[in-house]
Amino acid sequence: MPSQAYEITFKGQAGPTLRAVFDDCTVTVGSYTTTLRAELPDQAALAGLVQRITGLGLEVVDLHQLGAATRTMADPAQVRAQDPPAAGLPREAGQWRSASP
Numbered sequence: 001m002p003s004q005a006y007e008i009t010f011k012g013q014a015g016p017t018l019r020a021v022f023d024d025c026t027v028t029v030g031s032y033t034t035t036l037r038a039e040l041p042d043q044a045a046l047a048g049l050v051q052r053i054t055g056l057g058l059e060v061v062d063l064h065q066l067g068a069a070t071r072t073m074a075d076p077a078q079v080r081a082q083d084p085p086a087a088g089l090p091r092e093a094g095q096w097r098s099a100s101p
Helices: 016-021 043-055
Strands: 004-011 026-029 033-040 060-065
Touching (some): 033 043
């Protein structure tokens, strides 16, 4: 089975130490949130990543699978932090989306 790309957003801005914890993901830091993008082999790996996030006391506000058109990740082991945009709205809390109903 081919791997799938996922994007998981949690509240807060991850600093260098926290970004290092997710060195197997692409990390994007926004104004109020941090987003991880990861290529994962299966649902167990996804569950493990979510557990790693919540185990650190972080609040997940969005989780979704990326479609083929949006899967433009660089090397997943390459962690990058981007400056937050000058203007723009943060994602609203409570946007948790799951593949199961």
